[in-house]
Amino acid sequence: MNQAFRTTIGIIALVTVLTPLLSTPSMVSPGGVSLIATELRGSSGTELFVRTKLDFADPELMKVFPQQIGEWHSISYNWSRFEEILGADILISRAYRNPNFSNPVFFLIIQSTNVSSFHPPAVCYAALGYEIEEEGIEPVQIANASWAEGHWRSEREGLIFKGEMSTEKLVVIKRTDGEITERRVVLYYYVKDERMAIPREITLVRLSALAPLNGSYADTLESTKKLAADTFPEMFELKPEEKMCAEILVMEHGTLGFFVILLLVSAPLIFILFPFIRIRIRIRIRIRVMRT
Known part of the structure; x- marks a missing residue:
């Protein structure tokens, strides 16, 4: 897949994930x-x-x-x-x-x-x-x-x-x-x-x-x-001051909520960076092979 196309898709996915997480419930459903x-x-x-x-x-x-x-x-x-x-x-x-x-x-x-x-x-x-x-x-x-x-x-x-x-x-x-x-x-x-x-x-x-x-x-x-x-x-x-959906997720579900947020944010980042990560892994493997 073309890297520019991959990056575009990844950024769109990241924005789609961050928007509701950084919004309050009333902003999501006003x-x-x-x-x-x-x-x-x-x-x-x-x-x-x-x-x-x-x-x-x-x-x-x-x-x-x-x-x-x-x-x-x-x-x-x-x-x-x-x-x-x-x-x-x-x-x-x-x-x-x-x-x-x-x-x-x-x-x-x-x-x-x-x-x-x-x-x-x-x-x-x-x-x-x-x-x-x-x-x-x-x-x-x-x-x-x-x-x-x-x-x-x-x-x-x-x-x-x-x-x-x-x-x-x-x-x-x-x-x-x-x-x-x-x-x-x-x-x-x-x-x-x-x-x-x-x-x-x-x-x-x-x-x-x-x-x-x-x-x-x-x-x-x-x-x-x-x-x-x-x-x-x-x-x-009048609505009381609301917390962001991400904060509510962590407050209500603790560690599980934190890992859910981490997974949601990490997935598009990994998708964008995967080709670079794969190249880096291959380089390290080659270096180790050459040393042996």
Whole structure:
């Protein structure tokens, strides 16, 4: 066999062996990996990489999304007639109440494969006659979630989870005859498949609550952030820092695992170097024969 051809085959085999050994289990099988973002398109620099715990595209699964979460109790609204208008494949609308807060928080999930028809809530509220009073990024603390104890990080290497996620905040008002008649605090974020340069589907999670017509809206913001934090673990999970498959193999199988790795790595190297090894052996044999 031509040595160049042998070397090429050996290198391909070596790369094929090393790639899974030096990868983590989630890199080998990355199903469900998503990104939470505040921007519909592009990057805001505040993204968080997670694994989805539920399929946002499954209508039956979304219908059984918990109506009771901790102290929150909810009622559902039938918005089926709006699904076609909004171009949504899935639309879940709930009003969650908590005895610690005076007003309910409205919780909305919209999932659609028609990405081009998706509009940010700021555009939608403006189209409904609201004025944007305030807009910006609002961090939501979820550090007390039981699943987030210990050293957690998201799927993308180096993004350490510090117990919070970023949401987009809107404070909107509606006027009648020049007087403010409604004021709302809105938090929202998008869930996208981070493996796709252009996502095939996008999910919008939006929370909103009525706020005082003037003055501070701190209590309303607190209740909205509380529900955002409490619903987060129902939808997503963050992966703990993972070891490479080679490390896992040695940890679980000890010496046997080490020899399996050694065999897998050595085989393509021996295949590449075999002609040189054979020549070297022949030279040594000839030298010994000549000496005798």
